[in-house]
Amino acid sequence: MNEMMFEDYDYEDVEVEYADYYEDDTYVMPDEESWKDDSDEQTVDPFTLDELYNYCIIPTITDSHKHLIGILSWSFLFLLSSRTFRIPKVLIHLSSTVSGGALLWHMFDWRSCLMGGLFVITYLNLLSSHFVLRRWRGPSCFIIGVIYLIVCEFWMVNPMWWHAFRGIQMVILMKLVSVGYDLDTSQLKEFPNLFEVTGYTFNPGTVIFGPWIPFTSYQNVLSPLKWGLKWVLKILMNLSISVAFLIFSTCLVNWLIPDNSNRWFIAYRDALSFRSSHYFVSYLSEVSLNLAGIESVSVSKPLKIEFPRSLVEVVIYWNTPMHHWLKTYVFKPSRVKFGPFAAIIFTYGMSALFHGLNFQIAAVLFSLGFYTYTEHMLREKLAVIFDACILARPCKSCKHRKKDSTLFCIFVNLILGLVTMFHLAYLGMMFDSSSQMQEKGYNAAHTLKKWSTLNYSSHWVAFFMYVLMAVL
Incomplete structure (x- = not known):
């Protein structure tokens, strides 16, 4: 294959990248089991709107504001301390470090030392590889950081923490x-000094939920901020959208699709609830980023995910900054050495490793790797056979005889889009509201049990598409 998914993506409207999955990793939603009956055998009448408001929506907002106020306040305090009047650059970086460190301590107390430990060993490695080896700075930081994460996950840290x-x-x-x-x-x-690196790493606008931004984007904090009504309105709009997704994920989804629904509706409900919690975090991360005075970033695009053209686009728009990071720092270097397909598998593997050695996440990401590769290649072959704009991403300028607006292309893209929605329901269904599982992470038995209830149907569909792709 000549051009692969990670190479073809357009980032003209996205300045930076993604940090996938800070969403449910750093914020624990209120326990839904507290407002649902514990007995599977007993049928419970659905809540009225008034009961839903009083027993779920209000408690959700009340519980969440404790964390949200801290994140937003420290981001804004950094903005006031660094951008309202001119101060030396070193003090700006120091203010960023102190504000982010105070926020971490506010949320995690002494456990925030674990974040400091990761920074110390990785930064020391960066120093040694730069001044001693003068090469392999990126790979060595990656290796030493991953080793630290593995040691913490398996031997040093309480799984719930x-x-x-x-x-x-x-x-x-x-x-x-x-x-x-x-x-x-x-x-x-030039090698950034200690104050610059710590300010970049622990900036309060990105340290909790992200998103990842490149070092050059962080350096915008050294420039005067353009205050204005547009800036304020954007913050308020994104904050409102974020809270709306939180309420929808925690309260409304389970109210709209109750437990006695068809198993596929329940699968779609659980996956939609998980996706909505991700949108909550994505929009909140944009708010904190703007409040910290850093250049705005589009983290996630819910409409592109909920009404997808392809799984390839879902992967892009799920978290564009992290996708860009993976493409730039993992996929491109590995493609040169191993080839496109191996690079895709390696990229998804590294994403799984960064999210923790968890079977559930690894199973979903490796499935996505196989699905997106199959879909991309199948669409590419079908586009040649039918001379039509049915690639995984819309054609910008092509010589296809059948354009996107033709009935044939609309039909094919619609069918494959529905297949994508089917895959999303299947892959996301194990991210349910099992509170004990959420606190520790989901194991292999939980994941396989969930998928077995749907007879592994998504994997069979993907296998059929792969066979079709191979014979064409």
């Missing part, structure tokens, strides 16, 4: 690895 903040560790590691790779490729001309 680790599940709560492993997303933060992932963002920290992504930042330091990107600095190393940018030095290797001369994207950064």
Whole structure:
């Protein structure tokens, strides 16, 4: 194959990248079991709107504001301390570090030392590889950081604690690895000093939920901020959307699709609830980023995911900053050495590793790797056979005889889009509201049991598509 998914994507409207999955890793939703009957055998009348408002929506907002106020307040305090009047650059970076450190301590108390430990060992490795080896800065940071994460996950940290903040560790590691790779490729001309790196790593606008931003974007904090009504309205709009997705995920989805529904409706409900919690975090991360005075980033695009053209686009728009990070620092270097298909598998493997050594996440990501590769290649072959715009991404300028607006292309893209929605329901169904599972992470038995209830149908469909792709 000549051009693969990660190579063809357009980032003109996205300045930076993604940090996948800080969403449910760093924020624990209120326990839905507290407002649902514990007995599977007993039928419970659905809540009225008034009961839903009083017993779910209000408690959800009340419980969540404790964390949200801290994140938004420290981001705004950093903005006020660094951008309202001119101060030396070193004080700006120091303010970023102190604000982010205070936020981490506010949310995780002494456990925030684990984030500091990851920074220390990775930064020391970055120093040694830069001044001693003068190469391999990115790969060495990646290796030493992953070893630290594995040791923490299996031997040092309570699983419930680790599940709560492993997303933060992932963002920290992504930042330091990107600095190393940018030095290797001369994207950064000079080695940033300690104040610059700590300010970048622990900036309050990105340290909790992300998103990942490159070091060059962080340096915008050194420039005067353009205050204005547009800036304020954007913050308020994104905050409102974020809270709306939180309420929808925690309360409304289970009210609209009750437990006595068809198993496929329940699968779609659980997956939709999980996706909505991700949208909550994505929009909240945009708010914190703007409040910290850093250039705005589009993290996720829910409409592109809920009404998809293809799984390839879902992968892109799920978290565009992290996707860009994976493409730049994992896929491209590995493709040169191993080829496109192996690079895709390696990229999804690294994404799974960054999210923690968890069977559930690994199973979903490796399935996505196989699904997206199959879909991309099948669509590419069908586009040639039918001379039609039915690629995984819309054609920008092509010589296909049948354009996107033709009835044939609309029909094919609609059918494959529905297949994508089917895959999303199947892959996301195990991210349910089992509170004990959520606190520790989902194991292999939980994942396979969930998929077995649907007879592994999505994997069979993907296998059929692969066979069809292979024979064409």
